[in-house]
Amino acid sequence: MKKSKSVLAILGFAAATAVCVPAAAQDSVYLGGSLGTATAKDSCSSAVLASCDRSGTSWGVHAGYFGRFFGAEIGYRNLGVISEQNGGGVHAEVKTRLGEALLVAGLPVERLRVYGKGGIYRAKSILKSTDTTIIPEGSASRSGWTLGAGLSYEIIRHLDLRLEYQRYNDLGGDGVGFRTDVDNTTLGLSLRF
Secondary structure (H helix, E strand, C coil), X not given: CHHHXXXXXXXXXXXXXXXXXXXXXXXXXXXXXXXXXXXXXXXCCCCCEEXXXXXXXXXXXXXXXXXXXEEEEEEEEEXXXXXXXXXXXXXXXXXXXXXXXXXXXXXXXXXXXXXXXXXXXXXXXXXXXXXXXXXXXXXXXXXXXXXEEEEEEEEECCEEEEEEEEEEEEEEECCCCEEEEEEEEEEEEEEEC
16 A cells, blocks of 8 residues: 555656646657666575675666656666675576566656656566575566656757666565565666657
8 A cells, every 4th residue: 555655646746746837848759778776675695695796787778658747658677686605605696677667757847857757567587506406596576566766858859868766666586585675776868759
Protein backbone atom coordinates (compact mmCIF):
# COMPACT_ATOMS: atom_id res chain seq x y z
CA MET A 1 0.00 0.00 0.00
CA LYS A 2 2.89 2.38 0.77
CA LYS A 3 4.24 1.81 -2.75
CA SER A 4 0.98 2.93 -4.36
CA LYS A 5 0.76 5.96 -2.10
CA SER A 6 4.31 7.02 -3.01
CA VAL A 7 3.60 6.85 -6.74
CA LEU A 8 0.32 8.73 -6.32
CA ALA A 9 2.02 11.39 -4.16
CA ILE A 10 4.68 12.07 -6.83
CA LEU A 11 2.12 12.26 -9.63
CA GLY A 12 -0.27 14.37 -7.52
CA PHE A 13 2.45 16.86 -6.57
CA ALA A 14 3.52 17.29 -10.18
CA ALA A 15 -0.09 17.77 -11.32
CA ALA A 16 -0.90 20.29 -8.58
CA THR A 17 2.26 22.30 -9.24
CA ALA A 18 1.88 22.17 -13.01
CA VAL A 19 -1.48 23.97 -12.94
CA CYS A 20 0.24 27.10 -11.60
CA VAL A 21 3.19 27.26 -14.03
CA PRO A 22 3.07 28.10 -17.74
CA ALA A 23 4.97 25.76 -20.00
CA ALA A 24 6.55 26.13 -23.40
CA ALA A 25 7.00 22.37 -23.85
CA GLN A 26 4.94 20.58 -26.48
CA ASP A 27 3.89 16.96 -26.86
CA SER A 28 6.76 14.81 -28.06
CA VAL A 29 7.96 11.26 -28.62
CA TYR A 30 11.54 10.64 -27.54
CA LEU A 31 14.32 8.04 -27.69
CA GLY A 32 17.50 8.03 -25.67
CA GLY A 33 20.18 6.36 -23.66
CA SER A 34 22.06 6.84 -20.42
CA LEU A 35 25.16 5.77 -18.51
CA GLY A 36 25.70 5.80 -14.76
CA THR A 37 26.35 3.94 -11.53
CA ALA A 38 24.11 1.39 -9.81
CA THR A 39 24.72 0.73 -6.11
CA ALA A 40 23.18 -2.18 -4.20
CA LYS A 41 22.39 -1.60 -0.54
CA ASP A 42 22.83 -5.18 0.81
CA SER A 43 24.47 -7.26 -1.87
CA CYS A 44 27.24 -9.20 -0.16
CA SER A 45 26.03 -12.62 0.90
CA SER A 46 28.81 -13.77 3.24
CA ALA A 47 30.31 -12.26 6.40
CA VAL A 48 33.80 -13.70 5.64
CA LEU A 49 34.86 -11.84 2.51
CA ALA A 50 38.19 -10.70 1.14
CA SER A 51 36.44 -8.10 -1.05
CA CYS A 52 32.99 -6.94 -2.04
CA ASP A 53 32.04 -4.40 -4.72
CA ARG A 54 28.44 -3.19 -4.40
CA SER A 55 28.59 -0.73 -7.33
CA GLY A 56 28.55 -1.34 -11.04
CA THR A 57 28.45 0.68 -14.24
CA SER A 58 24.90 0.83 -15.51
CA TRP A 59 23.60 1.73 -18.94
CA GLY A 60 20.21 1.78 -20.56
CA VAL A 61 17.96 2.85 -23.39
CA HIS A 62 14.50 4.37 -23.17
CA ALA A 63 11.59 5.49 -25.34
CA GLY A 64 8.54 7.46 -24.38
CA TYR A 65 5.90 10.04 -24.97
CA PHE A 66 5.55 13.26 -22.99
CA GLY A 67 2.67 15.73 -23.14
CA ARG A 68 2.71 19.08 -21.40
CA PHE A 69 2.82 17.61 -17.88
CA PHE A 70 2.41 13.81 -18.11
CA GLY A 71 3.89 10.96 -20.07
CA ALA A 72 4.84 7.30 -20.20
CA GLU A 73 8.19 5.62 -20.76
CA ILE A 74 9.54 2.14 -21.36
CA GLY A 75 13.15 1.16 -20.99
CA TYR A 76 15.82 -1.51 -20.79
CA ARG A 77 18.60 -1.26 -18.18
CA ASN A 78 21.77 -3.21 -17.48
CA LEU A 79 22.69 -2.59 -13.82
CA GLY A 80 26.25 -3.84 -14.17
CA VAL A 81 28.04 -6.33 -11.91
CA ILE A 82 28.03 -6.85 -8.14
CA SER A 83 31.04 -8.95 -7.15
CA GLU A 84 32.54 -10.55 -4.06
CA GLN A 85 35.54 -12.73 -3.24
CA ASN A 86 35.86 -14.86 -0.12
CA GLY A 87 39.05 -15.49 1.86
CA GLY A 88 39.70 -18.70 -0.12
CA GLY A 89 39.90 -16.82 -3.44
CA VAL A 90 36.50 -17.87 -4.77
CA HIS A 91 35.09 -15.05 -6.89
CA ALA A 92 31.35 -14.60 -7.55
CA GLU A 93 29.49 -11.96 -9.52
CA VAL A 94 25.86 -11.09 -10.14
CA LYS A 95 24.68 -9.36 -13.33
CA THR A 96 21.20 -7.82 -13.44
CA ARG A 97 19.21 -6.69 -16.46
CA LEU A 98 15.65 -5.38 -16.49
CA GLY A 99 12.81 -3.92 -18.50
CA GLU A 100 10.58 -1.21 -17.07
CA ALA A 101 7.28 0.59 -17.75
CA LEU A 102 6.85 4.00 -16.11
CA LEU A 103 4.46 6.89 -15.71
CA VAL A 104 6.15 10.30 -15.76
CA ALA A 105 4.92 13.63 -14.38
CA GLY A 106 6.92 16.79 -15.01
CA LEU A 107 7.02 20.50 -14.58
CA PRO A 108 8.51 22.36 -17.58
CA VAL A 109 10.05 25.79 -17.06
CA GLU A 110 11.63 27.32 -20.17
CA ARG A 111 14.19 24.73 -21.40
CA LEU A 112 14.28 22.81 -18.09
CA ARG A 113 11.91 20.08 -16.94
CA VAL A 114 11.81 18.68 -13.40
CA TYR A 115 10.07 15.31 -13.28
CA GLY A 116 9.22 12.31 -11.18
CA LYS A 117 8.51 8.83 -12.42
CA GLY A 118 7.30 5.54 -11.07
CA GLY A 119 6.23 2.17 -12.32
CA ILE A 120 7.12 -1.49 -12.52
CA TYR A 121 10.11 -3.53 -13.60
CA ARG A 122 10.84 -7.13 -14.53
CA ALA A 123 14.46 -8.14 -13.79
CA LYS A 124 16.70 -11.16 -14.23
CA SER A 125 19.81 -11.60 -12.08
CA ILE A 126 22.45 -14.21 -12.92
CA LEU A 127 25.09 -15.46 -10.44
CA LYS A 128 28.41 -16.78 -11.82
CA SER A 129 31.14 -18.33 -9.63
CA THR A 130 34.74 -19.51 -10.09
CA ASP A 131 34.04 -22.52 -7.78
CA THR A 132 30.49 -23.85 -8.02
CA THR A 133 31.02 -26.34 -5.17
CA ILE A 134 31.45 -23.44 -2.71
CA ILE A 135 29.20 -20.83 -4.34
CA PRO A 136 26.70 -22.53 -6.66
CA GLU A 137 25.66 -20.63 -9.78
CA GLY A 138 22.03 -19.65 -10.22
CA SER A 139 19.56 -17.06 -11.44
CA ALA A 140 16.47 -15.25 -10.20
CA SER A 141 13.69 -13.37 -11.95
CA ARG A 142 11.75 -10.75 -10.08
CA SER A 143 9.09 -8.10 -10.64
CA GLY A 144 8.81 -5.04 -8.45
CA TRP A 145 8.31 -1.31 -8.31
CA THR A 146 10.60 1.58 -9.03
CA LEU A 147 10.52 5.31 -8.28
CA GLY A 148 12.75 8.08 -9.58
CA ALA A 149 13.25 11.77 -10.21
CA GLY A 150 15.24 13.79 -12.68
CA LEU A 151 16.10 16.99 -14.49
CA SER A 152 16.01 17.37 -18.24
CA TYR A 153 17.59 20.34 -20.05
CA GLU A 154 17.23 21.13 -23.76
CA ILE A 155 20.85 21.70 -24.85
CA ILE A 156 19.91 22.22 -28.50
CA ARG A 157 16.58 21.98 -30.26
CA HIS A 158 15.11 18.45 -29.85
CA LEU A 159 18.07 17.17 -27.79
CA ASP A 160 17.80 16.94 -24.00
CA LEU A 161 20.45 16.20 -21.39
CA ARG A 162 18.98 14.13 -18.52
CA LEU A 163 20.26 13.66 -14.96
CA GLU A 164 18.29 11.00 -13.07
CA TYR A 165 18.13 9.10 -9.82
CA GLN A 166 16.07 5.92 -9.63
CA ARG A 167 15.45 3.27 -6.94
CA TYR A 168 14.67 -0.33 -7.86
CA ASN A 169 13.02 -2.10 -4.95
CA ASP A 170 13.94 -5.64 -3.87
CA LEU A 171 16.07 -6.98 -6.74
CA GLY A 172 17.68 -10.42 -6.61
CA GLY A 173 16.19 -13.57 -5.13
CA ASP A 174 16.98 -16.99 -3.68
CA GLY A 175 18.78 -18.12 -6.84
CA VAL A 176 21.51 -15.47 -6.36
CA GLY A 177 21.64 -15.52 -2.53
CA PHE A 178 20.31 -12.04 -1.68
CA ARG A 179 17.63 -9.42 -2.22
CA THR A 180 18.47 -5.74 -2.19
CA ASP A 181 17.32 -2.29 -3.21
CA VAL A 182 19.45 -0.71 -5.94
CA ASP A 183 20.03 3.03 -6.39
CA ASN A 184 20.84 4.07 -9.95
CA THR A 185 22.20 7.51 -10.88
CA THR A 186 22.59 8.27 -14.58
CA LEU A 187 23.42 10.96 -17.12
CA GLY A 188 21.86 10.58 -20.53
CA LEU A 189 20.55 12.11 -23.74
CA SER A 190 17.07 12.06 -25.27
CA LEU A 191 16.20 12.94 -28.84
CA ARG A 192 12.67 14.37 -29.21
CA PHE A 193 10.59 14.05 -32.38
